[in-house]
Amino acid sequence: MAAIRSIALGSGTDNNEVDLIDIGALIILPIMASMIFKVFTWQVNVFGNYDFTDPIWTIASANISVALIVTVFSSVWVLATNVANLQTDHSSYEIAVIAVAIALPLGVVFVPAVEALVMWHDLMQVAALLYVSGATVAVSYLG
Template identity: 30%
Template structure:
């Protein structure tokens, strides 16, 4: 929508992406005990080695929302912005779909770095475009 400022339509997604991305990557955990026990890291669907959680779905949906709202105005991305966009979009799906990435992100420092890269990438895409 507007260049070099945070778009108001992205604010909810900019809250969800870092928070849910960190939960999906196993960096932090959150459980709600209002109507029974519900954790955002509970597996909703599992097949083979793929484990889909609510946090992963919300993180991916938030990132797609940011990209979609910034594509409405037809802006063109620089090459470095496309790389940041691809990494930001790919972190959680790679964690969910690729067992080697999940094992590598099992290291606490790596999980933290991946969560920070995803958070920063989402904010940068929203801010720049």
């Protein structure tokens, strides 16, 4: 049982490592977040042109896409698996860092002022991508 808990929720006593359960989310998150922040695009042309930023739903002129859902889910997954580990003691600073990492992609989609700020310059787009990716890795590593 201890081995299963160690693999699923981190090593328990050694917090300075990335948990195995978080690796999938940490790999897919920068790819999908870069599509939200328009750093690059990715289309699948095999079954008819499909872009991961194409809207699945449109709510109040906000386009919900696969890239947004996967990005938010990946960040929430990393936070949930590290909070579920009883050996983890996140400070309020770490929780705030990951909360902003979850809110930033949502803000780009739902809040026009945040979208205008992030899309203002190419470096702002890259900075937003680096923040979301780095914050998620940091919470996984420190937790």
